Amino acid sequence: MHEHPLDLIAALADGSLSDEAEARALIESCQVCRDDYMAQTEVIAWLAAAPAVEMTDLEKATLHRDLWTELRNQPAKRSATPWWQRLSYIAAGLFVTVGLVGVLNSGLLGGGADSAGTTTAVGDMEGSDAAPSEAVPFVAQGSDDGESQPEMTTETTAAATATTSAAAGEESLALPFEELADEARARQNDRVASESTDADFEACLTRVGLDDHVVVDEIDLDQTYLLVMRKDPEAEPVVTFVVLPACEVVYVG
């Protein structure tokens, strides 16, 4: 059987030879080598013409969400958050708890019982290895800050139905994501009008691979939920919820 230097032919075909003279002479003198060379170049050209594969934005967001859900759901062998960050979360939780207890004791919110549900204090945002968090009453934010928006209705609706836990995972949230997403989709103009001016928001969107997205709404509960959509108004109206400060995608739809 005729054996020919496949290395040489393959290298000639993929253009990796610095000196092609020997290989050219070979394929001139050997029919089998020539056939092989033709086959190699043909296939290389076909494959090179294949477009690059990319994940869609939804696939990226879903991957990110599912991955972190999976990581949260298994026993952690190590802390997923630096100790100092965990301490700061605990400190923030204690601060909020003490503050709310003080406010409630002073009777300032005596008439707000209707809007109070239950939620838990801010604790470890990482989930599976989180220490149990202390429950505190939830008080919906009022609109007396002078900066209330029409969306405040959405916010308070969301607040009234929200039950959250220290873990930022979507499995522990009862936010009406679908309804809120539908509302956001209905306000298509927000995509064009909205500009994320908050550097933290921008940094977070970059971190979760949503650079080309814009914050169309913001819901402040015990954590901040950003509703983001692609900046391009022609793009699919997919709404993604990102929770802060964990900066984690908790819903895509």
Place this chain on the structure above:
Amino acid sequence: MTVPGNEAELLTRVVSGDREAFDAVMRNHQNRVFSVCLRILGDRERALDATQDTFLTVFRKAGQFQGRSAVGTWIYRIAVNTCYDQLRRAQRRPSQSLPDHLDPSDPAAEEAMESAALRPEIEVALAQLPQDFRNAVVLSDLEGMSLPEVAEILGVPIGTVKSRVFRGRRLLAKHLRNQIDQ
């Protein structure tokens, strides 16, 4: 092979539980991992599963990265092994129906699938290749990786990669001509 300092440093931070570092590693490599998995498995949904499994492994085994190769090479090796595992599992359960190609809730995926699709006859011919040949051809000719990198990812000598790529292309050409003749 050189180790890109920033990437190796990112992995070190992942070991200490830095999520931001892990997100950065993901951002750098998710598209290529997905591409490799899609070309090897031939199915978008399975490729997404394999991509997720790959990064789970990356997270869990970040501490085992020795710095002897580029971080990307190490990650793609995990991706290829994850695909092997998926293929082995699929062979053990031949009666199980394959998942749908596309997520019906993601029209962009359909568009992406169409735009990234190989010509159908090439896809068919590629699927007919022995797995070892297919992987070598995918990494070398579709992903444009160098032969030493492919060798490292597949865990075989460079000579073996050259041989697999060469024979894989030869078989591809043969399958394609057969299809054209039919």
